[in-house]
Amino acid sequence: MKIIIPFGKPGAGKGTLIEKITEKREDWKVLSIGGVLRKAVSEGTEIGAKAKTYMDAGKLVPDEVVVGCVKDALATIQAEEVTGIILDGFPRTVSQAVAMAELGLKPDKVLVIYVSDETVIQRLSSRVECSKCKAPYSLLENLYHPKKEGICDKCGAPLVQRDDDKPETVKARLAEYKEKTEPVLNVLKEMQIPIVYTTSDADESKIEQLLS
Numbered sequence: 001m002k003i004i005i006p007f008g009k010p011g012a013g014k015g016t017l018i019e020k021i022t023e024k025r026e027d028w029k030v031l032s033i034g035g036v037l038r039k040a041v042s043e044g045t046e047i048g049a050k051a052k053t054y055m056d057a058g059k060l061v062p063d064e065v066v067v068g069c070v071k072d073a074l075a076t077i078q079a080e081e082v083t084g085i086i087l088d089g090f091p092r093t094v095s096q097a098v099a100m101a102e103l104g105l106k107p108d109k110v111l112v113i114y115v116s117d118e119t120v121i122q123r124l125s126s127r128v129e130c131s132k133c134k135a136p137y138s139l140l141e142n143l144y145h146p147k148k149e150g151i152c153d154k155c156g157a158p159l160v161q162r163d164d165d166k167p168e169t170v171k172a173r174l175a176e177y178k179e180k181t182e183p184v185l186n187v188l189k190e191m192q193i194p195i196v197y198t199t200s201d202a203d204e205s206k207i208e209q210l211l212s
């Protein structure tokens, strides 16, 4: 079973690339930490209560909460039915990278998406996502604009804005990324995990290469 980590700033296009990967590959599972945490917040669970204050402030959620979520999610994945796992949003601190290794997870590749801070701010102020399947879309007139205004192309559910996409929260998320997440890339390199640079615009043949 392969393990792939998309890596990049908030709004870099990690979720967009993941949608393209999984659209044609039902045997790939996505473990989205942000998604797991947002679900916990909306369901009002104990984990959600712990995570909410951090997420609302654009801060990273404490490592022990996140590592617990990763362990729980991995336990539900049936390894024999899965070709690959996409770890969306893990590891985001050096100590999470250490915990990843301790859990016996050895990623096959890190897919780094680079975008400027200006692009992040522009993209996140115009991002909407599906309230049901969580696919990301853009309000800008680009490739990622929904075919029908306000409706998910894939499942037809309404599109909504994410609570943490307010400009001041986006600035805080970028600052957390630079301070705590960017250094993780060097740790992953030191772990001899292959690092590949890409964009969220990757087409199917590029995606085949990325996953090989």
Ligand code: AP5
Residues within 6 Å of the ligand: 008, 009, 010, 011, 012, 013, 014, 015, 016, 017, 033, 034, 035, 037, 054, 055, 058, 059, 060, 061, 062, 063, 066, 088, 089, 090, 091, 092, 093, 096, 123, 124, 126, 127, 128, 136, 137, 138, 139, 142, 144, 164, 173, 199, 200, 201
């Ligand atoms: P998470 O949900 O992972 O958010 P993030 O990393 O901030 O990333 P985003 O989902 O905002 O961006 P993306 O890269 O997926 O971009 P997208 O494809 O949507 O985490 C949220 C929070 O959870 C964190 O702040 C933290 O509190 C907590 N958390 C999560 N993991 C954690 C961890 N390990 N430890 C501690 N806390 C954790 O694209 C963005 C927009 O751009 C869309 O509108 C899209 O249509 C558009 N777009 C994409 N690509 C292009 C393109 N090529 N051209 C034009 N537009 C594009």
Ligand code: MG
Residues within 6 Å of the ligand: 014, 015, 016, 034
């Ligand atoms: Mg995302």
